[in-house]
Amino acid sequence: MELTFIETSHPLYPAELELRFQVLRAPLGFDRSSVKFPFDAESLHLVAVDEGNVIGCVLFHPEGAHTGRLFQMAVEPSRQKTGLGAQLVRALEKALVARGFQEVTLHARAHVAGFYERLGYEVHGEPFVEVGIPHLHMRRRL
Numbered sequence: 001m002e003l004t005f006i007e008t009s010h011p012l013y014p015a016e017l018e019l020r021f022q023v024l025r026a027p028l029g030f031d032r033s034s035v036k037f038p039f040d041a042e043s044l045h046l047v048a049v050d051e052g053n054v055i056g057c058v059l060f061h062p063e064g065a066h067t068g069r070l071f072q073m074a075v076e077p078s079r080q081k082t083g084l085g086a087q088l089v090r091a092l093e094k095a096l097v098a099r100g101f102q103e104v105t106l107h108a109r110a111h112v113a114g115f116y117e118r119l120g121y122e123v124h125g126e127p128f129v130e131v132g133i134p135h136l137h138m139r140r141r142l
Contacts, residue, residue: 001048001049001050001055001084002048002049002050003046003047003048003049003087003088003091004046004047004049005044005045005046005047005095006045006047007041007045008040008041008045010045012047012049012054013045015053015054016045016047016054016057017032017035017036018054019054019055019056019057019074019076020035020057020072020074021034021035022074023074023075023076023077024072024074025131028131028132028133030131035072037061037071037072039061040059042061042062043059043060043061043062043071044059044060044061044092044095044096045057045059046058046059046060046088046091046092046095048075048079048084048087048088055075055076055079055084056074056075056076056079056084056085056088057072057073057074057088058070058072058073058074058085058088058089058092059071059072059073060092060096060104062101063105065100066100066101066102066103067101067102067103067104067105068096068101068103068104068105069104069105069106069107070089070092070104070105070106071106071107073085073088073089073106075088085115086115086118086119089116089119090119093140093142096142097142101142102141102142103139103140103141103142104121104139104140104142105137105138105139106121106137106138106139107128107130107135107136107137107138108121108135108136108138109133109134109135110127110133110134110135110136111134113136113138116138116140117138119140120140121138121139121140122138122139122140123136123137123138124137124138124139125137
C-alpha cells in the first residue's frame with residue numbers, strides 16, 4: 001500500500017471519485033454528480049493505493065496563506081478501523097506543514113468527530129446540518 005498525491009488529471013482520479021461517492025454520498029441518497037466539488041482541481045488529493053486500487057483518500061483546500069479545509073475523507077469500508085484513515089490524515093498534515101500551512105479546519109460528520117478528536121482536532125462553534133446530517137466544525141493547529 002502506498003500514499004500518493006494526485007491531481008484531477010491523474011488516471012486514479014476517477015477511482016478516487018468513485019470511492020468518495022460509494023462511502024460519502026451514495027449512503028445519503030445523493031447521485032454521482034454530487035461528489036465533485038467546484039474546487040477539486042485547486043485542492044490537494046492524497047490517495048491510498050493498494051494493488052492499483054484506491055482504498056482511501058483525503059482532500060485539502062487552501063482557504064488562506066496558512067489555513068485550509070480538510071474534506072472528503074473516505075476509506076473503503078473493509079479497510080475502516082485499521083488505522084488507514086489516521087495514516088492519511090497524518091501524511092496530509094506533514095505535507096501541509098512542509099508547504100507552510102499552520103491550521104486545518106474541517107466539517108466532521110457528528111458520528112465520526114471522535115476520530116478527529118483522537119488526532120488532536122477540537123470542536124469549535126455550534127453544531128450544524130450539512131448534506132442532511134449533523135456536523136461539527138473542527139480545527140487543529142499544525
